Structures are given as C-alpha cells and as structure tokens.
Amino acid sequence: MKNYISIIAIILTVCLSCKNKTKPIAKENSLGERLKAYITDCDDNGPSASILVAKDDQVLYSGGVGLRDKTEKLPVTEKTIFTTGSLTKQFTAAAVLSLQEEGKLSVSDSISKFFSDTPADKQSITIHQLLTHTSGIVGNLGYGVDFVPISKAEFLGQVYASPLDFIPGSQYSYSNVGYSLLAMIIEAVTQMDYEAYLQKNLFQKAGMKSTGYLIPNWDSTQIAHGYKCGEDWGTHLIKWKADSSQISWHLKGNGGILSNPSDLYKWYKALVEYKIISQKSFEQLTFPHVKENEAGDSHYAYGWNILNSDRNTKIIAHNGSNGVFYADFIQMPEENAVIIYMTNELRYDTQMVAWEIEQLLFNENYTPIVPKMKSIKHSNADTAHKQLEIIQHFVKLVLADDEDIDAFITQHLASKERERRFKMWVKDMKHEFPGYQLKHILEYGDMSYDIILQSKSGEVVDLTPCFDLQFNESNQISAFGW
Secondary structure (H helix, E strand, O other), X not given: OOOHHHHHHHHHHHHHOOOOEOOOOOOOOOHHHHHHHHHHHHHHOOOOEEEEEEEOOEEEXXXXXXXXXXXXXXXXXXXXXXEXXXXXXXXXXXXXXXXXXXXXXXXXXXXXXXXXXXXXXXXXXXXXXXXXXXXOOOOOOOOOOOOOOOOHHHHHHHHHHOOOOOOOXXXXXXXXXXXXXXXXXXXXXXXXXXXXXXXXXXXXXXXXXXXEOOOOOOOHHHEOOEEEOOEEEEOHHHHHHHOOOOOOOOOOOOOOOEEOHHHHHHHHHHHHOOOXXXXXXXXXXXXXXXXXXXXXXXXXXXXXXXXXXXXXXXXXXXXXXXXXXXXXXXXXHHHOEEEEEXXXXXXXXXXXXXHHHHHHHHOOOOOOEOOOOOEEEEOOOOOOOHHHHHHHHHHHHHHOOOOOHHHHHHHHEOOHHHHHHHHHHHHHHHHHOOOOEEEEEEEEOOOEEEEEEEOOOOOOOOOOOEEEEEEOOOOOEEEEEO
C-alpha cells in the first residue's frame, strides 16, 4: 500500500506537465454534462475504472468505463468489484471506535493489554499511535507478500523482532503492519474473525452486500482482473483461493478488502448519518491528529487523510493501491460532495482521475487530464524516436555494469532533486534482475512506458519484472517507478 503523500507528489509532478487535456468544455454546459463528457473521453482513451460522483445528496454519475476482463471482453459496470487497497484502514479504524463506544477498549490503551510477551521497547505503544502511524512500528514485513501465508504467531514474532523506526509518538511514518495489529486487537476483544466482525457490525448496518474478503456471495465474473505491464495479474479472489482461502496477516486489516463504488457510497452515507459510529466517534475518526509532513498541509486522522482544497474547504480522503489496482475515496463535507474511483490498471494518470473530477466539480473553466491508456508494443531493439532511444540507454544502465549513471542523469532526468532516489532505484533493479534482458516496451499515449524484462530462460514470472518511465515534452524523464 502506498503512502498518500507519495501519490500526491506524483499528482503534482504530472499536473505540472499540463498535458493530455480534454477538449475545452463550454461554460454553459451543466455540471452533469461536463462530468459525462470527461468520463466519455476517459472511456474513449482506454482506462478501465468504476466511478461514482455525488453532490448535494444526488448521484451525478455511477458507472464504469473500459474492461474488467480483457480476455473475455467483459465491461466494467457499477457492480464490478475491485480491491479497495488501503481504504480498508477506515473500516479497521471505525471498528476500533465502535468497540470503544461499547467500552471494550480505549484508543489510549497500550498494545501490551492485548498481546502477551510484548517486548519492552513496544509495551508503551497505544492504539491511537497504531491508528495514526506514529507507533514507530515497521511499515511492512517485506514487499510483494500480500498473498504469502503467515500465522498470527509468526507475524507477531517478526514484529516483535523488528526494531522500532523511532520512539513511539515522536514521528509519523505510514505502517501497514500497525493496522494488521489493530485487526488482531479487534479479534482479541470480540473473539470473532476480523472480517466476520466487520460484516455483522459495520457492513450490514450500512446495507453493504458487495464488500469483504471472502464472505460476500459475489458473481465471480464481476470481479475485475488487474493488469500490470500489459499482463493479466488475475484477481484477489483467485489468489486467495490458491492460498486455501486464507487472508494473509500481511494484508488483513490494512488492505485488500474488495468492494465497488456503489457499496462504498452506502458506507459513506451510513458514516455521515452516524449509523455506524456516533457523531463524537466520527469526529474522532476524521480529526487531523498528526502532520504527515513538515509543511503541515496534510494530516492523518484514523484511516483517513485530512487536506484543504484550493477553495480552503476541508477534504477527507484516502487512497489504496497494491501497485496494480488503485482506489480513491474523497469526501468534501463542507460542499456535500463525494467522489469514489477504482481502477484495475494503475499508471501515472489513472491515479489522478478522482482529483481531476474534484477540480471539474468546482471550476467550470477546468479542462481535466484524460489518462491515455491505449498502448503500442515495441520490439526490444526499437529506436524509432528519441524517447525509445533513451529507454534503450536506460535498460543498459540497469542491466550492464559499465554504464555511467551520472552522465545519464545529467542528460535525461528532469528533476535533479530526485537524483538520489533515481540512483537508489537503479541500484535496486541491478540487484533484482541480474542476467535479465529486455523483452519488449509498451508505449502509452501519456508519454509513459512499461519496460518488460525476461530472465535468461525466457520466463516472465507471475509478478512481471517491469518498471515504467514517463517523459515530459522536452523528452526528459519526469517520473519513474514500479
């Protein structure tokens, strides 16, 4: 799951390039017409997503664009199921506050009250600190482990053995592990499975029938396949069934719950109408408890981020991603608006759609960015234009030992401030892919590329070994990452 601040940074980087704009929308068009025109443009350009937009208690749009299964050519509909990613954290947080209302715990309780043999350095950590990512607990126990089985005892053992990143309460650092510990606390207090508790005490109250890990009776053909680097990643349900229908503690409580925007809108309505937790608890859920950065322009609440819009109005939001799927949930309480967006193909511009809609809702002169997802496949030796030439050079940088990374950065990296991160990224890939070779390149309409590698034996493994670059209009690398 990605930190929300990293996503905001990417959004700002891409926005500055001012590209991929829709055709100007006439001012006289109604909000609904402008919204429909934008979503139609998105549909025409290849993204796959489900979107719900509501304002003043009226749903302005609810539906899908693109395909949930490219092999079977099945379209995304408002019933299509996606992973919520870290939107899961708001469910965990609401469950904790519900239990606090019942007197079964307090957010000021230390975790040693619920876990035996808690080591001395972690005994003072409180539930509040887990909820706000201020516990000092490690962020993750490895990467790419969402579907790796691990028992509760083994998970706790690894947490106990991991040194704290900082003194509890002294800093903010996003921790998926912390929210898995909260799920364990919920199970300890209720003597129920985490998902079963959510279903009975949260989702049923909201009228949600399409949200959960394994319990809902889904039409499996409605579950969206994820797509990464042009390959079918599969679905969470398939991966869980391959793991004896178990949810790994690497994921449980912090991410991975499946849902769709229609069900999440029911959740939103139930929250703001205090059907799930009281008004006092809702205020605690959405209070800006800690700064997420030194600038203080973003705060973390309990499973939510608190921001200010450019209209100086409050935004309550969170995103979620596993590097394949992406989701955004944006509440604007002072303007009585909500945007819920879910896609099965994460790229630079597909993660901006909800925020483009946010601008469109309140600025009739705004022309939102449209993700251009239709791709062209290039061979492993194609240098038909400048950007492909740079990519060929970049691949040599990753796979060869004698390439000058400093010269490459000087010539091709747009932001010298990101030089250190770029060097670390290339170093990690050199270690990850020794002996690999370039398989092919996918070029997208937003000047971004997927670069797909294969091993010496020619195999492309389940987690496709690919990485992507995005260029600006000066043919410099403006963004990079997995």
